[in-house]
Amino acid sequence: MAEFIFWTCLLLPAYAYVGYPLLLTVLAPLFPARRITPPAPMNISIVIAAHNEARHIEHKLRTLLAQDYQPASLQIILASDGSTDDTVACAHRVVDPRITVLDLPRQGKAATLNAGAALSTGDILVFTDADNQWSRDTLGHLLAPLADPDVGACAGHMVIPVTGGGLSVGDSLYRHYEGWLRKVENRTGCMVSADGALLALRRELFQNIPAEVNDDFFISTCAPVAHKQIVYVPEAQVIDHGVDEADKQLRRRQRVTVGGLQSLAQRSELLNPMKHGLYSIALISHKLIRRLAPILLLPLLLSNFWLWQEHGFYRLSLIAQLFGYTVAIAGLMDSRHRLPKPFRLAAFLLVTLAGMSIGLWQFLRGQRYAQWNPEQNR
Numbered sequence: 001m002a003e004f005i006f007w008t009c010l011l012l013p014a015y016a017y018v019g020y021p022l023l024l025t026v027l028a029p030l031f032p033a034r035r036i037t038p039p040a041p042m043n044i045s046i047v048i049a050a051h052n053e054a055r056h057i058e059h060k061l062r063t064l065l066a067q068d069y070q071p072a073s074l075q076i077i078l079a080s081d082g083s084t085d086d087t088v089a090c091a092h093r094v095v096d097p098r099i100t101v102l103d104l105p106r107q108g109k110a111a112t113l114n115a116g117a118a119l120s121t122g123d124i125l126v127f128t129d130a131d132n133q134w135s136r137d138t139l140g141h142l143l144a145p146l147a148d149p150d151v152g153a154c155a156g157h158m159v160i161p162v163t164g165g166g167l168s169v170g171d172s173l174y175r176h177y178e179g180w181l182r183k184v185e186n187r188t189g190c191m192v193s194a195d196g197a198l199l200a201l202r203r204e205l206f207q208n209i210p211a212e213v214n215d216d217f218f219i220s221t222c223a224p225v226a227h228k229q230i231v232y233v234p235e236a237q238v239i240d241h242g243v244d245e246a247d248k249q250l251r252r253r254q255r256v257t258v259g260g261l262q263s264l265a266q267r268s269e270l271l272n273p274m275k276h277g278l279y280s281i282a283l284i285s286h287k288l289i290r291r292l293a294p295i296l297l298l299p300l301l302l303s304n305f306w307l308w309q310e311h312g313f314y315r316l317s318l319i320a321q322l323f324g325y326t327v328a329i330a331g332l333m334d335s336r337h338r339l340p341k342p343f344r345l346a347a348f349l350l351v352t353l354a355g356m357s358i359g360l361w362q363f364l365r366g367q368r369y370a371q372w373n374p375e376q377n378r
Contacts, residue, residue: 225269
């Protein structure tokens with residue numbers, strides 16, 4: 001029994017984080033490469049939900065207006081979710097008839113995005129955050145795959161520079177890993193979902209976002225629900241922020257895990273391979289097994305203690321686990337960031353896995369996160 005527990009708890013996480021991407025990498029050459037031709041100018045509505053973003057919103061609006069892509073029409077909707085700072089006043093400083101500013105009461109990000117989408121007039125909805133940075137060509141790259149009628153949504157690429165001495169090194173490396181995974185998912189036609197930092201969706205596919213879900217996952221999966229593809233566009237880049245502090249990383253991972261599991265519950269129809277084929281397998285691998293994998297680490301460790309005398313492999317694996325946890329704890333305790341980057345990366349992994357485990361427990365207990373505070377992610 002101990003061996004069964006050990007190998008189950010080892011192989012499932014290994015599949016979710018390594019085996020699944022490698023499998024897609026092997027399969028990718030069997031699929032034809034996507035050819036992207038520039039689409040005709042489209043009617044675009046950009047929706048931004050903001051809460052206390054006075055520091056960023058004016059620059060963001062001016063950046064959106066300065067994109068080198070020339071749409072047939074452009075509408076920018078800034079929806080303030082009960083901001084208590086000067087977000088609305090700063091947005092009004094950018095005087096342009098293409099900008100609409102909604103000063104809404106505090107109601108949560110999902111309801112705020114729904115309100116913005118309800119006012120949209122464009123054929124394509126683009127969702128982005130107030131605090132991330134675009135290049136001048138970001139919008140044009142993002143929209144290019146929509147010339148194909150089989151494409152329902154497009155996902156941009158989030159870049160997180162390592163600006164601090166803390167756990168943001170893990171954020172940055174994780175984005176590189178996600179970029180690799182999304183490239184092979186994209187090549188095999190089973191791109192799972194998009195980041196809320198930058199995504200586009202055909203307006204006719206949009207469904208109102210339920211409260212308590214991860215809005216980016218729910219919005220982008222409006223495409224596969226309608227049997228349309230999500231396309232990853234690595235050239236459409238935005239620069240976002242990493243999080244150095246362990247407590248913020250922990251809270252964010254808890255919130256994302258709870259919202260992610262709630263999102264999967266809302267989109268349970270997509271987990272049926274008989275109906276959605278390879279996309280369902282990708283969704284189960286990328287989103288479901290990965291979120292369940294962290295809770296297997298404790299029984300993996302305990303079963304490894306039980307098997308200590310059975311074989312040399314089990315002794316080596318136990319030593320490796322204990323060494324990894326020791327390095328991670330040392331990285332967490334290194335408040336002055338004197339230790340090398342591998343210690344901070346191990347600390348990031350430990351905090352991430354702990355946050356995911358706590359988030360799973362919170363989800364099972366019925367806890368939900370209805371409100372949002374972008375400042376918690378900085």
